[in-house]
Amino acid sequence: MTSQPFHGVLVPVLTPFTQRGEPDPGRFVAFCRWLADQGAGGLSIFGTTSEANSMSGAERMTLLDRLIEAGIPGEKLMPGAGACSMTEAANLARHAVDHGCGGVLLLPPSYYKGVSDDGIFAFVSGVIDRAASPALRIYLYHIPPVAQVGYSLDLVGRLIKAYPDTVVGLKDSSGDWSNTAALLERFPGFAVFPGSEIFLLDGLRKGGAGCITASGNVNVPGIRKLYENWRGPQADALQAEITALRKALQAYPMIPALKRIVAHFHNDPDWAAVRPPLVPLDPAQSAALLADLERLGFTLGERPRSMAA
Amino acid sequence: MTSQPFHGVLVPVLTPFTQRGEPDPGRFVAFCRWLADQGAGGLSIFGTTSEANSMSGAERMTLLDRLIEAGIPGEKLMPGAGACSMTEAANLARHAVDHGCGGVLLLPPSYYKGVSDDGIFAFVSGVIDRAASPALRIYLYHIPPVAQVGYSLDLVGRLIKAYPDTVVGLKDSSGDWSNTAALLERFPGFAVFPGSEIFLLDGLRKGGAGCITASGNVNVPGIRKLYENWRGPQADALQAEITALRKALQAYPMIPALKRIVAHFHNDPDWAAVRPPLVPLDPAQSAALLADLERLGFTLGERPRSMAA
Numbered sequence: 001m002t003s004q005p006f007h008g009v010l011v012p013v014l015t016p017f018t019q020r021g022e023p024d025p026g027r028f029v030a031f032c033r034w035l036a037d038q039g040a041g042g043l044s045i046f047g048t049t050s051e052a053n054s055m056s057g058a059e060r061m062t063l064l065d066r067l068i069e070a071g072i073p074g075e076k077l078m079p080g081a082g083a084c085s086m087t088e089a090a091n092l093a094r095h096a097v098d099h100g101c102g103g104v105l106l107l108p109p110s111y112y113k114g115v116s117d118d119g120i121f122a123f124v125s126g127v128i129d130r131a132a133s134p135a136l137r138i139y140l141y142h143i144p145p146v147a148q149v150g151y152s153l154d155l156v157g158r159l160i161k162a163y164p165d166t167v168v169g170l171k172d173s174s175g176d177w178s179n180t181a182a183l184l185e186r187f188p189g190f191a192v193f194p195g196s197e198i199f200l201l202d203g204l205r206k207g208g209a210g211c212i213t214a215s216g217n218v219n220v221p222g223i224r225k226l227y228e229n230w231r232g233p234q235a236d237a238l239q240a241e242i243t244a245l246r247k248a249l250q251a252y253p254m255i256p257a258l259k260r261i262v263a264h265f266h267n268d269p270d271w272a273a274v275r276p277p278l279v280p281l282d283p284a285q286s287a288a289l290l291a292d293l294e295r296l297g298f299t300l301g302e303r304p305r306s307m308a309a
Numbered sequence: 310m311t312s313q314p315f316h317g318v319l320v321p322v323l324t325p326f327t328q329r330g331e332p333d334p335g336r337f338v339a340f341c342r343w344l345a346d347q348g349a350g351g352l353s354i355f356g357t358t359s360e361a362n363s364m365s366g367a368e369r370m371t372l373l374d375r376l377i378e379a380g381i382p383g384e385k386l387m388p389g390a391g392a393c394s395m396t397e398a399a400n401l402a403r404h405a406v407d408h409g410c411g412g413v414l415l416l417p418p419s420y421y422k423g424v425s426d427d428g429i430f431a432f433v434s435g436v437i438d439r440a441a442s443p444a445l446r447i448y449l450y451h452i453p454p455v456a457q458v459g460y461s462l463d464l465v466g467r468l469i470k471a472y473p474d475t476v477v478g479l480k481d482s483s484g485d486w487s488n489t490a491a492l493l494e495r496f497p498g499f500a501v502f503p504g505s506e507i508f509l510l511d512g513l514r515k516g517g518a519g520c521i522t523a524s525g526n527v528n529v530p531g532i533r534k535l536y537e538n539w540r541g542p543q544a545d546a547l548q549a550e551i552t553a554l555r556k557a558l559q560a561y562p563m564i565p566a567l568k569r570i571v572a573h574f575h576n577d578p579d580w581a582a583v584r585p586p587l588v589p590l591d592p593a594q595s596a597a598l599l600a601d602l603e604r605l606g607f608t609l610g611e612r613p614r615s616m617a618a
Binding site: 083 | 330393417431433
């Protein structure tokens with residue numbers, strides 16, 4: 001097993017769109033820099049929360065180009081390289097490696113349902129062969145509630161065995177703690193990141209690497225506080241605090257809600273834009289969300305100068 | 310409502326891959342020509358049966374380029390332009406229009422689940438705006454068993470109303486006759502194609518335009534015979550015959566089974582190759598499939614000269 005480039009609180013970064021619906025590199029770079037400044041352990045750009053599947057491969061590659069040009073260090077980046085076709089996924093993975101990214105997050109192919117472990121194994125194998133780089137590090141992206149197709153425990157074991165220096169971790173967004181626990185037990189040294197901070201403390205206590213969580217977009221400091229103090233006496237209280245915020249967020253469609261929060265606290269209304277098929281929160285939802293956050297004493301803090309549009 | 314370019318037996322064309330796993334334009338052109346010679350009313354290249362989602366956009370566009378270069382008339386083609394991102398879908402739709410294709414088949418965005426009709430409407434609207442061509446004709450592709458996301462009856466009505474000259478038909482692969490019947494009743498003049506020949510006769514009796522069916526890859530003549538004689542005394546018997554074959558095929562994973570049949574009857578083993586995440590039939594499945602076909606007296610006929618690899 002290779003050394004692990006990522007740990008801590010990783011953020012699947014929201015993607016800002018312009019009023020015309022195009023990805024907005026300026027806001028994206030500024031937001032990534034802000035998340036890094038807040039202590040994010042890595043930036044999982046182009047995940048589900050990033051609306052990556054609502055962008056073409058070319059759009060994703062252009063945004064990554066712009067991040068690197070702006071001086072964001074590649075080793076802090078774990079771009080999603082997922083696509084239904086292994087050729088597209090391999091292109092995205094290769095592009096990430098060529099930019100020095102610390103790893104890529106790889107969805108299984110999700111169009112056909114009920115596919116076999118053998119078929120998914122062949123897909124991952126095809127991506128690795130075609131990306132053709134010893135520098136490639138793959139984090140499997142297990143998110144059956146959305147992708148429907150997932151990585152079974154047996155399949156994860158087969159992939160680690162076949163590609164010990166390449167398949168080095170997994171983001172578990174199953175929402176099923178028993179699956180995360182089984183991964184941690186069966187594959188020591190394999191970097192397992194729960195897909196929600198709700199499981200952060202439980203995960204760390206079993207050898208987890210941190211978490212990769214949508215709410216990191218608005219709460220890196222809170223989640224990081226638990227990550228840094230998880231052996232201390234306040235750990236359970238810190239977990240309860242971040243769980244409360246997460247549950248408040250989960251009462252709304254998560255991606256539009258997070259964008260609404262950034263738009264509100266950074267006083268930048270365009271940030272609320274989502275790409276179809278997602279739709280923004282309606283005014284009543286927005287008001288209710290902000291009221292819920294106020295009750296929890298939540299604030300995103302001042303908009304930093306680097307966030308200027 | 311515009312005039313309808315397609316009717317009859319349309320085939321979602323299988324995509325051949327080389328031993329190295331690349332799309333094989335030579336075999337693809339020959340197979341498309343063969344299907345046209347057999348009487349296909351149109352070629353729905355790049356559908357689910359075509360493993361289109363297992364190819365990159367560039368691979369799909371290259372195959373279409375090659376078909377057109379080979380003299381296959383664009384007006385006979387209805388390429389799938391589906392993609393999870395509206396920008397990718399718009400690129401594919403525009404490429405098809407620029408090649409004179411009679412229409413495109415458009416999946417809804419299928420990554421996010423539980424999305425709203427408003428979100429899917431905005432997606433289709435975005436594709437139409439970005440493709441930016443009055444020549445574009447869209448056939449909605451409703452296949453909830455695979456895509457999970459689908460076009461509701463209300464949404465279809467909204468799209469027809471907003472884009473009467475562009476959104477002109479639908480392939481209904483729901484497998485739910487009551488949905489097909491409701492589409493035919495509510496939207497006269499809208500071209501509704503059941504996604505299986507099992508519903509061909511029922512569809513034609515209610516004003517359907519034909520069918521777009523995977524088994525067309527191996528049975529255009531049989532299905533066409535019913536299409537041409539559906540008002541005659543033999544219609545129910547002809548329907549029973551093609552239904553029996555369809556049900557035999559459905560006992561196996563459909564795409565690998567169809568490719569196995571082409572490989573067998575055209576004596577061209579490489580045709581059996583599928584792309585991950587699909588896997589080919591194993592030897593026992595292959596033998597059982599061919600035995601089932603023999604019992605039904607099925608044959609694909611001789612491999613025509615134009616099918617030379």
